[in-house]
Amino acid sequence: MNLTEFSFGYKVRNALNENLDGLSASTIERLASAHHLALSHKKNTSPLRRLAIGKMLAGHAGSLLDGQSPWMRRVAVAIPMIVLVFGLVGIYQSERQQRISETADIDAAVLADELPLTAYLDQGFNAYLAKRAD
16 A cells, blocks of 8 residues: 555544544444455455564564573573684684794794804894794
């Protein structure tokens, strides 16, 4: 239904409600039978049902856990948090291992080269090593 059909329906309803006392008994019975006929022809997929399903599908997961026990709801909330913590710890460990590996490569390269002792005393060389370690 579009906006003009809704506004027409509201206008008819308001006009009937204003003159309800002046209607005859036969008119009231015809309106009641028309009302019952309209309800029997009503579609099962009304917008109200779509809204209720849409709310559930849009992430309203609380209705899915309503019949569950309280500890089950707590577990359902705790599991994503635990997965997140383990994921962050894994990322931290991976980055840490990569940094250790890079530092070990630099140390191995320095130890494998035949550098004079004066190279280790040079401030520029120490700055180069510090820059490569970061």
